[in-house]
Amino acid sequence: SGELYCSLLNPRHVRFESINMKNVLHWSAPEGTGNGVLYKVKYSVYGVGKWIRKPECRNINRTWCDLSSETSDYEEQYYASVKAFLNGMVSDWVETTRFNPLTDTKIEPPMLSISSTERSITIILTAPEKWKRSPEEESISLLQVYPGLHYNVSVLNKKTKKRWFFSISNHTLVVPWLEPGTAYCVSAQIRVTTPLLDSGFSKEHCIATLKDK
């Protein structure tokens, strides 16, 4: 005999949140429900017929589900959907909009390594890696994913407060003709022109040029 289900309000704000192609499905609990709500999740590849259940996100009480592994092919696009359960009550399936990992991810700032001489600073920039399943898996730099990736670098003279901006596509920048024995602070951002994706600026890294001998 079929079980009778009453209807529960739907989960809300069902969406992908993606950073460096770590693609996590997030949602909010149905309005007015406290603890005790359970959820299940399914996803589908756009253009392919079937919905696929995510076993690790079945009967969970948290409001997120990591679908990075299932959505790692960034030549495809995806949908995901969530259903809520509480005391025999069931919600509808609520879907995301179409998710395109290539254009809908956020890119983190680059990592910086800086060194100085008396009159110059050398800045080495490293783009973040694409999310990977395990540390043993081969790393893929976002530079390989976005060939048009380049860096905006800001260099501030702490004494004069003068700031320079550089836009470079290779990963090393040497800033010459600086003042000896002076503190400089460096920050950098990643910019991809198409699709249009900008990281925020990195934390400032400060270094002093060596004193004149």
Add this chain to the structure above:
Amino acid sequence: TAGNKILHFGACRVSMSMTEIRAGFTAIKANIQARDPIRTLSILSSPRSLHKVKSSDRCCITHHLLNFYMDKVFKHCKTEDSYVNRKISSIANSFLSMRRKLGQCHEQNQCMCGQESTEKFKEILANYEGMNVTSAAMKSLGELDILLDWME
């Protein structure tokens, strides 16, 4: 102009205003894709992804697809939203200039059509003709990022 990108198709080099097209599409993507309820079929990617097409056939497929969007997609995508309509016509204008530039390569026989591109384009047309015109056009427009990702 800013955001122009030189796309290489074998001997053919075509400058395309990708940033402008992308920005226009991003502005209406959610609106357009929400009008396409069919998840199980992709006009451009079913049954095989565009990425599977040989690079030697890229120019021909691109030429076909620019014509496809001009002749069968944009003109059937009128909406009740004037903002969306303006964005669509701006994208169509960019496609028009791209088609003209790529057409010159085609005339100079630098855009050869192999069997693979012919077959792939037949698949795309079959997917399109398997739906009513408005739904097929709206789905195709909603897949513009698939085309742009592949072109780049």
